[in-house]
Amino acid sequence: xxxxxxxxxxxxxxxxxxxxxxxxxxxxxxxxxxxxxxxxxxxxxxxxxxxxxxxxxxxxxxxxxxxxxxxxxxxxxxxxxxxxxxxxxxxxxxxxxxxxxxxxxxxxxxxxxxxxxxxxxxxxxxxxxxxxxxxxxxxxxxxxxxxxxxxxxxxxxxxxxxxxxxxxxxxxxxxxxxxxxxxxxxxxxxxxxxxxxxxxxxxxxxxxxxxxxxx
Numbered sequence: 001x002x003x004x005x006x007x008x009x010x011x012x013x014x015x016x017x018x019x020x021x022x023x024x025x026x027x028x029x030x031x032x033x034x035x036x037x038x039x040x041x042x043x044x045x046x047x048x049x050x051x052x053x054x055x056x057x058x059x060x061x062x063x064x065x066x067x068x069x070x071x072x073x074x075x076x077x078x079x080x081x082x083x084x085x086x087x088x089x090x091x092x093x094x095x096x097x098x099x100x101x102x103x104x105x106x107x108x109x110x111x112x113x114x115x116x117x118x119x120x121x122x123x124x125x126x127x128x129x130x131x132x133x134x135x136x137x138x139x140x141x142x143x144x145x146x147x148x149x150x151x152x153x154x155x156x157x158x159x160x161x162x163x164x165x166x167x168x169x170x171x172x173x174x175x176x177x178x179x180x181x182x183x184x185x186x187x188x189x190x191x192x193x194x195x196x197x198x199x200x201x202x203x204x205x206x207x208x209x210x211x212x213x214x215x
């Protein structure tokens with residue numbers, strides 16, 4: 001029996017996942033969580049094999065911040081990300097944080113069940129679109145945008161000017177201009193608007209949230 005903890009801040013989503021998973025003879029949901037504290041508590045008490053983890057968990061720490069904390073527990077659960085976010089930056093951050101797999105919420109039930117089994121048995125699992133994103137990054141002939149430049153792009157998408165960028169990144173405006181120059185060159189653009197459009201089109205970053213973000 002594969003034991004699961006569901007970590008998602010939407011009760012309706014958790015209820016749907018529980019109903020779906022509990023219908024499988026060899027899968028059992030043994031706990032639920034909506035934030036860092038409840039996730040640590042559920043994993044500590046229930047010792048699951050796999051944690052299904054959303055990336056967006058409301059106002060508190062997100063999945064990327066929670067994954068390393070769960071992985072530090074003993075015994076350490078395998079973490080399978082199940083989210084709507086499919087941008088390059090989200091995928092890379094989750095995998096770098098220790099996720100054993102990355103699946104999108106539009107996956108059919110059979111794919112989810114197969115991913116849970118594979119994750120529990122120590123395999124790396126990626127949905128086809130996520131794998132395609134990583135392959136595109138690996139095969140890109142141009143320079144790769146760095147993690148710091150991704151941060152700059154995320155702030156550009158939110159509409160921040162150079163002064164605000166400098167304040168958010170704790171750097172000088174001259175450093176911000178240097179980052180922008182490198183970003184423009186890598187993306188083959190000449191303006192901030194062009195950089196934002198290219199980053200969104202290439203799925204390097206996600207669009208700015210409008211109101212409460214989706215799970």
